[in-house]
Amino acid sequence: MLDWDDLRFFLAVARLGSLSGAAKQLHVAQSTVGRRLGSLEESLGVRLLNRTPDGYLPTMAGDQVR
Template sequence: MRRGFDWNDLRFFLAVAQAGTLTGAARRLGTDHATVSRRVSALETAIGAKLFERTPQGYLPTL
């Protein structure tokens, strides 16, 4: 695991986990889905783990 990540990315992770979709999370956060996708990907890279299973129906937490 790489040290140091943007703690703010946890807000994006939580929003996706709650909403189940990038678009739903983006609405909750007042941003666009591309930003949400980038932030979740950055968090996954920072911690070295896949946080979501991506399906056609949405995002499911891996834990």
């Protein structure tokens, strides 16, 4: 089941490009951001962000969610 609150974690990572940046903005631990992002991707059945040397970048599906 989709937890709509997970969307704010995805959006923070997509905007800031890192789990640590999103964690600081959301006042949570970096592991929480990763876990919530994973939960959202699992519930949707699609990868939303790709990890690159330059940070996290949205996939095509991630662009549609954004």
